[in-house]
Amino acid sequence: MNSMLDNAEKLRVKDLIVRFYTYEGIVKAVEKANLNLIKGETLGIVGETGSGKSVTALTIMALTPPPGKVEGGSILFQRATGEVVDILKLNEAVLLKIRGKEISMIFQEPNAALDPLYTVGDQIAEALLTHRRAEMLEAARELEAVESRGLWKILKNIPYFRERFKEKLLKKAAHKEIIELLRLMEIPDPERIINAYPHELSGGMQQRIVIAIALACSPAVLLADEPTTNLDVTVQAQILDLIRRLKERFKTSVIYITHDMGVIAELSDRVAVMYAGNVVEVAPTREIFKNPLHPYTKALLDSIPRPGSPFKSIPGIVPNLVNPPSGCRFHPRCSYVMDRCIEGTPPLIEVSKGHYVACFLHGGA
Amino acid sequence: MGSNLRTYIARRLLLVIPTLIGVTLLIFAVTQLFDPVQRASLYIRDPKNLRAIDEVIRKYGLDQPFYIQYFSWLSQLLEGNLGWSQSLHMRVIDALVTRAPATIELAMYAAPLTIILGIRLGKLSAVKKDTWVDHFTRAFAIIGWSLPAFWLGIVLLAFFYGGLGIFSPGRLSPWAEALIRSGEFKVYTGLYTIDSILNLNAAVFLDALSHLVLPVTTLTIIDVALIMRIMRSSMLEQLGKTYIIAARARGLDEKTVVDKHATKNALIPVITISGLLTAGMLSGMVITETIFEFKGVGYFAAHAATQLDIPAVLGFALLTGIIFVIANLIVDLLYAYVDPRIRLG
């Protein structure tokens, strides 16, 4: 069961079900979602607010936000060792070794993703000292001879101060590495920024810091949850560009979550379209734009504002996920709705090479 | 960057002045509820000396318009003249000063204990939300917060002193009090637990400590709920924030996430409440000191109030108002120290 990953696959989300137990009722946020991530690619996940894309991303890190619970499915992941594991079945100790080291995440609001009470340097150091401790200790040992002068020469023999001294050396060792990282993030004047608090930086700078934290340990997978949505347009372009370049440099596979089809076109190799907790269509990016099959995907593409053509919004509203529509969850808004769409849920099937769709118009028993 | 902090501190210090004026105005307004003759009696030492009344009215300008009276009252205040306490037969200011050490000693133990316990319980409750630990801690808090302080004091006294014969009321046992009065024991601070250490007298130290147990327990049980619930809700709020998810996504273990990140942020609102709680403990002191015959300013105020000793009560109220203002100031300065968003503007 565990090793059902293709050679080229890094990660596979299988029949994932996530539900939120709220006072209003059980919110069926993700219902039998299927996705896979190929090594080295950028997979775009697109969908409206509430489509379950962020929940899916957090669940990949086994960080489903409360009161959410994973109620079914598996998330297969190939670790750096080559071993394939189901993330949903791992214990916390193993997860701690995966989070931030093999899978990292960047967030929609960089300002909210940084602890206001610590300098950005401290927060990057956390990632380094958690996952690259051995390496940092090595560097610290090299520093020891230089740093053990004056009072420290005597103090470091006392157990309490010995620890303090070690911390100091570790911080120093990390400092070099952090400056290096900040340079890679194209942050000007890193020696100054390393000691800045998050509120002293602009949104774009904050996002660069968040990316630096995420990439500090060269993860194999980067989950980007709408990282440019809350930034100015010019800054957006810079951050997108940065992500693209860093992806090549760090040889990271990226899952890029957005509601913006334009970003998808620019960045991703393949696209997964989510609607109300279901993955409704997966295809290479060019294929999606050229030949969208699911009515929702078509509507989504039509709603991209284009100069000269009237803006078309998708009729109807995002459904209530406490009582989601029966059958295909898109059927109340679909202009091609048939009886069987109300009765049964269409499975995600491959209609042409690499193009999957969950719609009775395109097969499905 | 440093100038931002300086501006903040300067602005905050300036803000103290109007608040202090307001506080004195309110107390002064209470004195205006009386007619000049009654007001004059606030300063008179010998109630039989009726001839002095006219003289006092003239001296303090008690028949003048209120703003003139306010300024003369205020200038008296600045000289430390809060009036004459009939119930104690001494100047109100002297009564407050001589009794302050007892109250300070009580607060010195009760406030840190309450704050630390409240923070610990609140954090525990938040981290274990909706488990029996949480329910138990919350029930304990609601009980503590609904208990009448004077009744809790009576029950504790009845059980420990009446029933078990330990923890007697007062600040010291008679023998210790005699020792202190004898002059062999040097009084440095008036805080007996500290003085006994300075005198290297373990017996007095233990005696003073045993007299502190019940009043400190009473104050702590009553007030701990306040800190606890603020800490709990603040902690829950922080635990739900994105930076906590981000910290977990960084691979930090739960202990680091909770202790290093969530707790530190959650403590910020607790600072305010802790400052106000420490100042507000004077309220609890009135009751606690009365029950346990712990002769501090609270005992004095309660005693004076039953004797309708108006200058004494107003002097005490003014003192608590000023302490509140100062506590608020300290809290805001502490904020700047803890929160870089304020420190660096």
Added chain:
Amino acid sequence: MRLIDSESPRIKELKFIWKRLRSSPLSLAGLAIIIFFTLIAIFAPVLAPPRGGRDPYMMPRFGFSPTPRPPSPEAIFGTTEGQYDLYYGIIWGTRTAYRIGLLVVLASALVGIVIGSIAGYYKGVIDEVLMRITDIFLAFPSLILAMAFVVAFGRSLDSVTLALIIVSWPSYARLIRGEVLKVTAEDFVEAAKAVGCSDFRVIVKHVLPNTIFPLLVMASLDIGSIVLTAAALSFLGLGAPTGYSDWGQIISLSRNWITGAPGNPFAYWHTYIIPGVFLFLFVMGWNLLGDALRDALDPMMRRR
């Protein structure tokens, strides 16, 4: 996760609050306690019939000996110092507690609503001045400021009530101001102003109804703490006269008897335990309800 609904938001809110209250055992306990005391207060003349011609709030006496007597068929809770009937005092003390609690909360809420709405609605200088005044009141611990006013007004239960109103209104004013500021920023208030509604009408019809829930939470928690402060003042001898059915005053009568009799340290337990438990339960009932209401209304908690 947007939800679709057809009910009016306030009805939905009420239903939701009720649902949450019903699902929490603590709030149900609080509600039960409150109902218990309300029934006692209503049926006080039946439960403890006053003797004709006397002030019903004065406790009857079974003699004049100072030493309290333990519970007996004649006086089921026993007597306290001066042979006052504890049972009678506790039953009628419920009325005293309700009278002070409700009176103070209603009066200070009313004053607070007026001051708070004026400050929040007109903003600017008016707001600044009114809020600085409330700040000054809030710069004192309420028991101590109340004590100062009681001493100035003279010792009586009415003085205590008035003093408590004086120290309680500022919190309401501040709460209402905050809510009014929040509500007036919304479109429907702008719309009401635009169609020419008078300020008074806008405040009363559109702004105040939106502040009702936080006000209820505060009032509920306040009844408990006001009764507690009033009892403390009575205990100190500043409120009800000796022999009046007031829990704080009744507890103060026990102060000389807490060390018990020789050989029997708990001989007079009933003089402090019984009235204290009633006072404690009364306060806890309101605190439990207020706490549960606050949780039910807390938008942050709602998601969890």
